[in-house]
Amino acid sequence: MTPESGADEILLTTCPRDCYDSCGIVVVKRGGVVSAVRGNPAHPVSRGTLCGKCSTAYNREWRDPERRLTQPLRRVARKGGGTFEPVSWDAAISEIAESLQRITDSHGAASILNAHYTGTISLLAGIAPMRFFNRLGATEISPDTICNMAGHVALRYLYGTSLVGFDPRAARDAECIVVWGANPHASAPHAHDHWLPEARGKVVVIDPVRTPTAVRADIHLQPFPGSDAALAFALLHVILREGLVDDAFIAAHVEGWDELRPSVAACSLEWASRSTGVPIAAIEEVARLYARGPSLLWLGQGLQRQTTGGNVIRACALLPAVTGNLCKPGAGFLYLNGSLKQRGMDEDYLSAPHLGSGQAPTISHMDLVDALEDPTRSRALFVWNMNPLASCPQQTRLRRALEREDLLTVALDLFPTDTTQLADYVLPAASFLEFDDLVASYFHLTLSAQTKVMEPIGDSLPNQEIFRRLARAMNFTEGEFHETDADMLATLLARSGLPETFASLSAKGSIWVPTETAVQFENRVFDTPSGRIEFASARAAADGLPRIPECRSDPRPSSGNLRLLSPADAWLLNTSFGNVSKIGKRLGKATIALNPLDAAERHLEDGEAAVVRNDFGSLELQVLVSADLPRGVALTHKGRWLGFDPAGANVNVLNGGFKSDMGESTAVHSVEVVVRRASDLHARP
Numbered sequence: 150m151t152p153e154s155g156a157d158e159i160l161l162t163t164c165p166r167d168c169y170d171s172c173g174i175v176v177v178k179r180g181g182v183v184s185a186v187r188g189n190p191a192h193p194v195s196r197g198t199l200c201g202k203c204s205t206a207y208n209r210e211w212r213d214p215e216r217r218l219t220q221p222l223r224r225v226a227r228k229g230g231g232t233f234e235p236v237s238w239d240a241a242i243s244e245i246a247e248s249l250q251r252i253t254d255s256h257g258a259a260s261i262l263n264a265h266y267t268g269t270i271s272l273l274a275g276i277a278p279m280r281f282f283n284r285l286g287a288t289e290i291s292p293d294t295i296c297n298m299a300g301h302v303a304l305r306y307l308y309g310t311s312l313v314g315f316d317p318r319a320a321r322d323a324e325c326i327v328v329w330g331a332n333p334h335a336s337a338p339h340a341h342d343h344w345l346p347e348a349r350g351k352v353v354v355i356d357p358v359r360t361p362t363a364v365r366a367d368i369h370l371q372p373f374p375g376s377d378a379a380l381a382f383a384l385l386h387v388i389l390r391e392g393l394v395d396d397a398f399i400a401a402h403v404e405g406w407d408e409l410r411p412s413v414a415a416c417s418l419e420w421a422s423r424s425t426g427v428p429i430a431a432i433e434e435v436a437r438l439y440a441r442g443p444s445l446l447w448l449g450q451g452l453q454r455q456t457t458g459g460n461v462i463r464a465c466a467l468l469p470a471v472t473g474n475l476c477k478p479g480a481g482f483l484y485l486n487g488s489l490k491q492r493g494m495d496e497d498y499l500s501a502p503h504l505g506s507g508q509a510p511t512i513s514h515m516d517l518v519d520a521l522e523d524p525t526r527s528r529a530l531f532v533w534n535m536n537p538l539a540s541c542p543q544q545t546r547l548r549r550a551l552e553r554e555d556l557l558t559v560a561l562d563l564f565p566t567d568t569t570q571l572a573d574y575v576l577p578a579a580s581f582l583e584f585d586d587l588v589a590s591y592f593h594l595t596l597s598a599q600t601k602v603m604e605p606i607g608d609s610l611p612n613q614e615i616f617r618r619l620a621r622a623m624n625f626t627e628g629e630f631h632e633t634d635a636d637m638l639a640t641l642l643a644r645s646g647l648p649e650t651f652a653s654l655s656a657k658g659s660i661w662v663p664t665e666t667a668v669q670f671e672n673r674v675f676d677t678p679s680g681r682i683e684f685a686s687a688r689a690a691a692d693g694l695p696r697i698p699e700c701r702s703d704p705r706p707s708s709g710n711l712r713l714l715s716p717a718d719a720w721l722l723n724t725s726f727g728n729v730s731k732i733g734k735r736l737g738k739a740t741i742a743l744n745p746l747d748a749a750e751r752h753l754e755d756g757e758a759a760v761v762r763n764d765f766g767s768l769e770l771q772v773l774v775s776a777d778l779p780r781g782v783a784l785t786h787k788g789r790w791l792g793f794d795p796a797g798a799n800v801n802v803l804n805g806g807f808k809s810d811m812g813e814s815t816a817v818h819s820v821e822v823v824v825r826r827a828s829d830l831h832a833r834p
């Protein structure tokens with residue numbers, strides 16, 4: 150790349166946030182110092198621009214030693230008091246190792262909880278720490294249960310995998326793209342800006358909220374949250390009635406159509422329209438368009454964060470197989486392209502499950518607070534790549550549980566967060582700009598280099614190095630704990646069969662794997678017990694679930710209640726960037742959007758303060774009256790930091806942690822609340 154004026158070096162790297170886009174980045178260095186982090190014009194996704202949040206944060210707080218954690222810290226005084234003293238790495242590591250040994254001897258390693266998620270999705274920093282936890286035998290807080298586990302389980306019953314979706318490049322052959330329960334405007338900004346507008350087919354968005362992506366779509370269906378299985382069955386009903394079923398595809402690849410067909414035939418369009426709020430004519434139009442195909446179906450993660458989210462995904466995912474929109478160009482469905490194998494990456498090599506006994510327990514994030522409240526179940530908690538106090542349910546109880554003086558909490562982060570405030574040891578993690586790694590996008594089929602462009606700030610270290618040091622301090626002698634980052638990157642790439650070294654990949658930024666557009670399930674092999682697509686699943690039945698997806702809809706909220714959605718905010722990435730001043734100014738006060746009739750019924754006006762509450766907590770939010778929402782639905786966003794709210798809480802103070810029907814996964818979009826004028830409540834004696 151040609152250096153721009155005044156730049157003495159230009160480096161390519163990749164954004165490793167938990168985002169569909171995995172943008173390519175250009176880093177400009179002047180006088181040996183990073184002077185700008187921006188989009189790589191040559192990158193097929195970012196095309197020269199990063200999203201607003203990253204271009205803001207990466208050029209400010211993320212490189213600011215005054216804002217980052219720079220030294221290991223040890224708590225002094227009361228737990229949660231937020232007073233820490235700096236300690237050396239050696240002292241921190243040896244003290245933590247000694248405590249872990251003591252806990253293992255007295256209570257067993259299963260009483261050490263490992264809570265982590267996707268603060269970074271780069272491979273070494275995201276996965277290699279699992280070597281330590283597998284060897285230790287700690288209890289893992291099942292990562293995906295905070296996000297998307299219901300959908301994974303549902304798709305595994307049906308197709309045998311949730312991790313191999315359509316290749317987005319297939320859009321060039323698609324006549325129709327359905328975006329169902331995803332909001333790329335916020336969660337995949339470049340898919341919103343480029344991929345969808347450039348698609349030649351018609352775009353259908355199915356979302357209770359009239360999102361900016363829905364506004365731009367050719368057709369927007371606006372179902373009530375949790376009613377999507379009814380909508381899917383109604384679409385199937387039209388497809389069956391009008392002879393649009395692909396019988397040949399079903400005969401060749403599907404188990405259980407005969408079992409399912411009666412409930413499809415019996416699904417009344419009048420009932421479905423009443424349950425979902427979607428007009429019959431719109432259901433018919435989308436059914437015909439989708440069935441004609443070739444069609445792509447993007448199943449978003451918002452779709453399954455419901456008490457019946459597993460059934461919803463199972464029902465929606467019937468569509469590609471019933472209409473034969475699969476195994477051919479321009480067709481398929483996508484939940485996540487999360488298979489690292491597809492990109493040639495050996496995940497087991499990185500996480501080394503063989504180091505454990507194979508019986509390491511896991512528990513759901515929905516049950517984390519129960520485990521933390523019980524000193525017989527939890528003696529220590531590790532938190533890395535995550536800010537659970539802000540992102541997990543049962544916030545009030547969680548805070549109290551984290552205040553337990555007899556719980557050893559070790560938190561790794563780039564910044565002092567709501568969660569690190571409650572830790573015993575806070576360990577400074579290096580940012581993605583400060584070490585080499587690899588990033589595999591979970592949407593586009595890219596493999597990218599995350600290239601070190603500057604030295605770690607202060608004494609910070611990459612996650613994998615912190616756990617390597619802890620492993621050695623605990624006398625874990627296995628070779629895995631002696632491999633350097635460079636060793637691991639070289640091994641990963643050597644095993645991938647790709648003609649790349651880290652240096653060659655870093656020079657390119659990103660490559661496509663495979664080079665040409667992939668056809669989903671091209672070999673027509675499905676990793677289910679029958680080897681076919683299982684509409685009827687004996688495995689689901691054995692797990693206590695219905696054998697076939699059910700035509701049903703969540704009941705509407707009880708009288709006076711609203712269903713509260715809290716999806717991704719365009720200016721936050723989960724909780725990341727909640728501490729970025731410029732973004733905070735832009736975000737302003739946290740809002741709750743209400744349909745004009747719901748607002749009027751509560752005598753609430755735009756801009757007024759509302760108290761939002763339920764059995765789990767209460768939160769003051771500013772009312773935003775918006776015709777973009779159906780009646781009965783309220784909208785706020787996830788990711789605010791508690792420390793920036795006058796009451797020290799965010800939306801998860803309202804989340805009771807109810808589970809979805811599959812995978813013990815979050816049902817956060819099923820939360821119900823009562824909304825009232827704050828002034829009425831304050832006026833009360």
Ligand SMILES: Nc1nc2c(c(=O)[nH]1)N[C@H]1C(S)=C(S)[C@@H](COP(=O)(O)OP(=O)(O)OC[C@H]3O[C@@H](n4cnc5c(=O)[nH]c(N)nc54)[C@H](O)[C@@H]3O)O[C@H]1N2
Nearest residue numbers: 266268269296534535536540561562578715723724725787
């Ligand atoms: N109400 C509500 N709550 C939700 C959701 C919702 O829709 N509504 N969504 C849920 C979903 S989908 C998810 S995925 C979770 C996400 O919840 P979290 O995983 O808690 O959110 P993140 O912001 O991704 O947390 C990442 C933390 O990792 C830190 N980090 C970044 N890079 C590194 C690194 O290299 N090393 C270390 N050690 N730390 C790093 C960041 O500074 C940040 O503090 O939230 C869930 N919570």
Ligand SMILES: Nc1nc2c(c(=O)[nH]1)N[C@H]1C(S)=C(S)[C@@H](COP(=O)(O)OP(=O)(O)OC[C@H]3O[C@@H](n4cnc5c(=O)[nH]c(N)nc54)[C@H](O)[C@@H]3O)O[C@H]1N2
Nearest residue numbers: 330331332335336374375449450451716717718721722723
């Ligand atoms: N800017 C930004 N980008 C992000 C994130 C972020 O926090 N901020 N988070 C990242 C993470 S961890 C994840 S998991 C993804 C999530 O990104 P998405 O897959 O887009 O999921 P959500 O943002 O949870 O919700 C998407 C849409 O689902 C809709 N929805 C909610 N309930 C229902 C329902 O019952 N039916 C239907 N049809 N739609 C429903 C919501 O109104 C919302 O518009 O985004 C990633 N990208």
Ligand code: SF4
Nearest residue numbers: 164168171172200203
């Ligand atoms: S968060 Fe997403 S859109 Fe923003 S720079 Fe990173 S990958 Fe790109």
Ligand SMILES: [Mo]
Nearest residue numbers: 167295296297
């Ligand atoms: Mo997520």
